[in-house]
Amino acid sequence: MADFKKFTKKIAFTEHAAAVYTLQFDGRYIYSGSADKYVVRWDIQTGKQDKFAIQLPLTPYCIQLVDNNTKLAVGLTNGDVHLFDLNERKEIKYIKLHTNGVFSMAENKSKHHLYISDGEGLVSVWNSQKLELLIQLPFDSDKIRKIVVSDDDTLLYLCCKDGFIRIIDTEYFNLKEEFYAHEDGVGTLIEWDKDTLITGGKDAMIRVWDKSTRKQIKALPAHNYMIYSLIKLDNNTLISSSRDKSIKIWNWKDKSVLQKIEYKHGGHRHSVNNLTKLDDHTFVSASDDSNIIVWQREG
Numbered sequence: 424m425a426d427f428k429k430f431t432k433k434i435a436f437t438e439h440a441a442a443v444y445t446l447q448f449d450g451r452y453i454y455s456g457s458a459d460k461y462v463v464r465w466d467i468q469t470g471k472q473d474k475f476a477i478q479l480p481l482t483p484y485c486i487q488l489v490d491n492n493t494k495l496a497v498g499l500t501n502g503d504v505h506l507f508d509l510n511e512r513k514e515i516k517y518i519k520l521h522t523n524g525v526f527s528m529a530e531n532k533s534k535h536h537l538y539i540s541d542g543e544g545l546v547s548v549w550n551s552q553k554l555e556l557l558i559q560l561p562f563d564s565d566k567i568r569k570i571v572v573s574d575d576d577t578l579l580y581l582c583c584k585d586g587f588i589r590i591i592d593t594e595y596f597n598l599k600e601e602f603y604a605h606e607d608g609v610g611t612l613i614e615w616d617k618d619t620l621i622t623g624g625k626d627a628m629i630r631v632w633d634k635s636t637r638k639q640i641k642a643l644p645a646h647n648y649m650i651y652s653l654i655k656l657d658n659n660t661l662i663s664s665s666r667d668k669s670i671k672i673w674n675w676k677d678k679s680v681l682q683k684i685e686y687k688h689g690g691h692r693h694s695v696n697n698l699t700k701l702d703d704h705t706f707v708s709a710s711d712d713s714n715i716i717v718w719q720r721e722g
Contacts, residue, residue, distance in 0.1 A: 498525025
């Protein structure tokens, strides 16, 4: 693309002392969870750490903002989940249900649901306002690495270690469908548009699926190791990150790589675990190197 503008480093947050696994963004603040056993908040307007920080007994694998960004759920390596009121800055709920690490959480805003998945294939569904358990859904899937809520809030996509994507309705929580997607496990998934799903897996492939038939449209050799994160930045920009330490910017119209960001380009020294969109021109990445980097399109 002749008019392509590269992404460059805008801000680097380097205060974590260990790997950063999980990010959330509320419109001003980035929240991060790290193996240093802290959840920290960063102000993108000032480029500095906010005074808000939570010290935890174990590593947080996953965090999730819920209830109009007034609460933060924190899932730990042993399956415990702590919920905090962000306005009052105090813990309001302690969930002792999952017995294996919490790898993903997602919010369904229209139904006021919080979904939690773990390393043994259990999904729990909670009312995000009352913080009451609605249902437990055990799956013979091994680890559920990521839960994705469909754009219309009617479906849950489960990215499972056994290579399957399982699709559940959010009304009665029935398993509607499952299909095999990636050898050795599915890492991440996004709905690209009303017709298309995009997945990344441990096979280092990006795969494109017809949403109605679940048939594969295209398979792209994308990285050298597992793909941990995919985000749609705008209608023609896909961004992927991997255990191979790189971030790739894709022109989705022709499926070409426009930019590869590695350590030599100011990127990460180790595995890139999470990508989160800030706006159509800006995203943030988190890595095993303990750094969080905000990337912005030039111009």
